Amino acid sequence: MQDNSPFHLQDFMPYLLNRAAESTSLEFQKAYKGKYGMLRTEWRVLFHLGRYGSLTAKDICTRASIHKTKVSRAVSALEARRFVVREEMETDRRHALLSLTKAGHAAFDDLIKDAARYNATLMDRFTAEEADTLRRALIKLSTEN
Amino acid sequence: MQDNSPFHLQDFMPYLLNRAAESTSLEFQKAYKGKYGMLRTEWRVLFHLGRYGSLTAKDICTRASIHKTKVSRAVSALEARRFVVREEMETDRRHALLSLTKAGHAAFDDLIKDAARYNATLMDRFTAEEADTLRRALIKLSTEN
DNA sequence: TATTGTTATACTCTATAACTATA
DNA sequence: TATAGTTATAGAGTATAACAATA
Structure with missing residues (x-):
């Protein structure tokens, strides 16, 4: 009665992935939350602005696959912390170009180093081939590319 | 200014994993939620009882690494849906042995088939070797074993 | 009418402290 | 005192509908 199941939890991908x-x-939350009081979406938005330069909220939605309501709230929070400034675009006043302030860049530079270091410690346990397999498998398993 | 970061998001493990x-x-939530109105922890508790037989709440906490407050609420919900019954143990009345009802078993049998099918479609995209690498990598990346 | 962005709201998930009852 | 389990509460994450302003 107990053993008619085809697998153990350790073989169920959603479980392992979670x-x-x-x-x-x-x-990694310790870095962005502990040092800067950021939430996950705020870190992601900061990352995109630091990594790819000034963007509109819409750009961030598209590039990061984050819903506009999340981006909206994250930008507000980052603005309140003086990490981001917005500049209304004259050509279309529905858009605003978002950019990091000096403090925003400093936070980004700091966090990106932590991210790289942390990622390196994670990947150090694997051979280059394993790491590559893992990376490609995870991308395959993510619905929207 | 934009390109001093060591990697793209697509190389950052926490992002890919999430x-x-x-x-x-x-x-997979479509299965347990859509068909039975269960939440994730309820599905996990149902899984453990179906897969490993009658257990106490404490057993489930240990085996599934779920906190006792989550298990408590999940069991209550499953009880309310008549999927689980509890039987107080005479030797120690703090414990109760939890078991699936007939309806609980039926739900388990149904969901475990969905789980197996879904897992198979996920893993079909990989060679046996890739699947093995992936599985072991995910276990390595999980803190508590 | 369509698009950008905001606000409101609710649901899910997680984490912790405080509690009850039993041992 | 310690353990099993419950309740309360808050924080974090997600999802959707309704809205305002602009085009």
Whole structure:
């Protein structure tokens, strides 16, 4: 009665993925939350602005696959912390170009280093081939590319 | 100024893991939520009782690494839906042995088939070796084993 | 009418402290 | 005192509808 199931939890991908995602996210959360009081979406928005330069909210939605309501709130929070400034575009006043302030850049530069270091410690456990397989598998498993 | 960062988002493990976990979880959520109105923890508790037989709440906490407050609420919900019954143990009345009802077993049997099918479609995209690498990598990346 | 962005709201998930009852 | 389990509460994450302003 107990053993008619085809697999153990350790073979169920959603379970394994969730555990790994939770562990690694919580660990890195210490950096952006502990040092700067940011939430996850705020860190992602900061990342995009730091990594790809000034963008509109719409650009961030598209590039980061984050819903506009989340981006809207994250930008507000980053603005309140003086990490981001918005500049209305004259050509279309529905848009505003978002850019990092000096403090925003400093936070980005700091966090990106933490991210790189942390990512390196995660990937150090794997051979180059394993890391590549893992990376490509995770991308395949994500719905929207 | 934009390109001093060491990597793209597509190389940052917490990001990749979260995306894959979210996609796959949401997809399977359709089964346990859509058909039975269960939440994730309820599905996990049902899984443990169906897969491993009668257990106490404490057993489930240990085996599934779920906190006792979550298990408590999940069991209550499953009880309310008549999927689980509890039987107080005479030797120690703090414990109760939890078991699936007939309806609980039926739900388990149904969901476990969905889970197996879904897992198979996920893993079909990989070679046996890739699947193995992926599985072991995810376990390595999860903090508590 | 369509698009950009905001606000309101609700649901899910997680985490922790405080509590009850039993041992 | 310690353990099993419950309740309360808050924080974080997600999802959707309704709205305002602009085009």
